Amino acid sequence: MQLSTSLPIAFALLLSSGLARGSEPPNDIDEVLGEHAKRRGFVVERVETAMTGYQQDGLGYQSKQGPTLGRGSQRLTVFQPQLLVVARQHERITHRLWFPVDIVTAASANAIDIARKPPDMMSQASRVNQTISFDWLTTYTAPRVFAMSARNMVHTEEHFRSWGAGVGATVSLAEDNSTISTSAYQILDWFTRFDILGHKLGRTSRSTTNGNVGFTQILTPTTIAHVNYGLSAQYGEMGNTWNSVPTLTTAVTSAGARTTIAARVLEQLPRQRIRHALVGRVAQYLPWDGAVKGFYRFYADDWGLVAHAFEGQLLQRLIPSLYVRGSYRYYTQSSVSFFTSLTRGDDAFYTADSDLGRFDTHTLGGKATIDVPLFEGGHLDIGYERYWRTDGLTVNVALWQAGARF
């Protein structure tokens, strides 16, 4: 009964969220949130900032920054500043505004038009390619058991645009001991198509439809667990359009002799991909003011790729205002069925993208979180992670994050 009356109200408020100034229904949320919740107008409740730096090195067959039949450079540097603001518009409506930015310098994309002078837009952009996203999540919380949200996303970079929208709902059961959540997203990518030399060939697109259902359960006063299943269906151009595959072709010399020469051709990918992912998480509080967490993810898709990821985290509070986290992640994947490091060009599909090959990865990291008493909920996080793949690719990640509640 409660749900049936809340849904129309929620939709109306979400659609006109900028104008929503509804009357104040008396209920228990006022008791929980107090006078703060009764304020009208936007009230900033939380601000978070983060800066992450990635330094990648390694070799991959898809990169042209190397020998024609060998692996090219995958050297890459990314600086990633982020800003997140949570504002309350109404006692039941909050907005989360999030601006992630990536500043990417990539070696392999720079080599697209290595024989072309002057370099075209793509290569210029790849030297320093800024990507900016804007993500707006509006959440309506109904009395006691129900919340729903609407999300809009925009992403832009030199040659790429992306738009996304989605809705989600959460229902709490058994005095919040159990929570069921669902969400659905539709994303449209629209980007430039290049040939193997970096010439622009117009625009192409990709559609992603994603649905998720999750279940969270409090198991004991110190244990909580979560499972989630997600399905993504993608259609359209699945590659970045400039990944190349080594090949051997036959040519005729001026003397009339036939000779074999090394060359590269564009990868050929199916125009559809169906992805399944099943995730399990569990967290256990430890009596010495610590916690241990476990994570498992199973993934399979119709390109033949199957993957497993395991992660463990150990957290320990050292003093009341400081806790540290150590983490290790192991990941293994099979290759897609059409992966190759040398194609004859007569198969329907082929790729040399090292991300789609068979490999294992390890990630070892540590993070410290310090409470900053200048603000309510103020904190400063500093961390480092080392990621390495069995095919030689390595990434060093340094991170910094600070935030506060108001």
Added chain:
Amino acid sequence: MRGVLVVLVAMTAAACVRVPQNRRGHLADPMMSLTDDTLETYRKQKLYNTREGAAGGDGTAAGGGCGCN
């Protein structure tokens, strides 16, 4: 898959257990958060989804614009 089924069955059975709100103090500790915050989630996606073939399907969008490799 068998392990996943065991976890599902265990959680379903555990749903019969109700922990009262006044005994959930430890669960409210930030260390016990089951999911990372938004900024850390994005950081992890950037690290993993652009370097591994198993992106998406669990509440995150697959694909994206990064032509890093």
